[in-house]
Amino acid sequence: MxxxxxxxxxxxxxxxxxxxxxxxxxxxxxxxxxxxxxxxxxxxxxxxxxxxxxxxxxxxxxxxxxxxxxxxxxxxxxxxxxxxxxxxxxxxxxxxxxxxxxxxxxxxxxxxxxxGCYPTGAIALLRPLVQAGLIPADHPIAIHAVSGYSGGGRARVDQHEGAAAVQAPAFQVYGLKLAHKHTPEIEKHALLTERPFFLPAYGAFRQGIVLTIPLLLRQLPGGATADQLQACLHDHYAGARHVEVVATEDVQATEHLDPQALNGTNQLRLSVFANPQHGQVLLSAVFDNLGKGxxxxxxxxxxxxxx
The missing domain is CATH 3.40.50.720 (NAD(P)-binding Rossmann-like Domain)
Known part of the structure; x- marks a missing residue:
């Protein structure tokens, strides 16, 4: 055969x-x-x-x-x-x-x-939490993501690496009409009933993504805690070869997120950062936009x- x-x-x-x-x-x-x-x-x-x-x-x-x-x-x-x-x-x-x-x-x-690259990170973070009832399906969600310029295709790569590379900005936020084509994909597969706010950006590096979603715990139902959010993601991806959920103690020791940390791999790294004093949580995803993305x-x- x-x-x-x-x-x-x-x-x-x-x-x-x-x-x-x-x-x-x-x-x-x-x-x-x-x-x-x-x-x-x-x-x-x-x-x-x-x-x-x-x-x-x-x-x-x-x-x-x-x-x-x-x-x-x-x-x-x-x-x-x-x-x-x-x-x-x-x-x-x-x-x-x-x-x-x-x-x-x-x-x-x-x-x-x-x-899509951005939806991979957003859906990975949101869908298990929405399914578990920790985030309401109609919750106002804001997503910010920074990708390497290869996410813009050959034209963007040429802008940074071709003859006109000197003209390429070091950082640029786009999608300012709030109509990015990935938004309906995120809404559907994250099981949301309200359109999320999605703001993407490109940095002057070739590939890699950091995507973040801020949450206020007081706006979540049932007194949800950061530990519950982390445990939900950990349980959902237990045994998943290509998705890792960072342990709480390792998150607490993290000082920065490098969008290029997983370049060349098919891995997706999810974290739940928290400030209990202020009741704030930051969900994050790091992955290669040309790999898992x-x-x-x-x-x-x-x-x-x-x-």
Whole structure:
């Protein structure tokens, strides 16, 4: 029996290149990519996608929808790394640790939508706490995140690393119209009933994310404590290979969060910081936006689908 054929459509973008690198040298699958002269040929792309076992779409939203629509072979399975299908009920959300049954759903799915980088951290922090009733589904949630500039794709990378790199700002907050495309994804999969406030930023480093969510304990139901929040996250991710919840004593010894701390890995590190005197809590997630936030997650989902 031949090894499964995996087609990476859009393998020259930041996510596609990293997926290709992570799969290089594996003998349990075959990689199919198109020569440069054929990458924009619709007929050749349709032929490739319909001849593979699993296609990984590393494309902008519009081309990703077109690629998915071009599939006529019912045996082809898809992982879409774009945001085109992340709130589509017909696609399985590709965050294996989201719930106890999610890995099995991904493993048997025909269509998997890879989570966004920022939503990975926000959903990982919020969903278990909302499910447990420690945070109300309609609670006013504010999320701030800083990503490496690779989160902006090839254009942003060129801005920092190309000939015009000197013009790139060291730090920039964006999404100021409060309409970032990741917000509906966070709202849906974190089980929120009110749209969260989401403010992203880019720093002058290539990759990595720090995402934070502030909470006031007096606004939470039932006298919730920081210890309860930490215990809930710890219990939810117990045994999860790629998600770690930092122990309270280690959190207390932490003086800063480095967005690049987990670069090159598929790990997601969650922490609950607290100031009991002021009744304030800060939830945080640290991970690689090109790892657990993109290519690492895609390869993790691919492995589940390959069994």
């Amino acid at each position: 031949s090894a499964p054929l995996v087609f990476i459509d859009g393998d020259q973008g930041t996510t596609g290149l990293q997926i290709h690198e992570r799969l290089r040298g594996r003998t349990d699958l075959q990689l199919l990519t198109l020569p440069e002269g054929e990458r924009k040929d619709p007929a050749r792309r349709a032929e490739a996608i319909n001849s593979c076992d699993i296609a990984i779409l590393c494309l902008p939203d519009g081309p990703a929808r077109e690629a998915a629509a071009s599939i006529v072979n019912p045996a082809v399975r898809v992982i879409d790394a774009s945001s085109a299908h992340r709130t589509d009920a017909e696609w399985v959300y590709g965050f294996p640790e989201m719930s106890t049954e999610q890995s099995a759903r991904i493993a048997s799915a025909r269509r998997v939508t890879n989570p 993109a290519s690492g997650a895609a390869v993790q989902n691919l492995d589940l689908m390959l069994g």
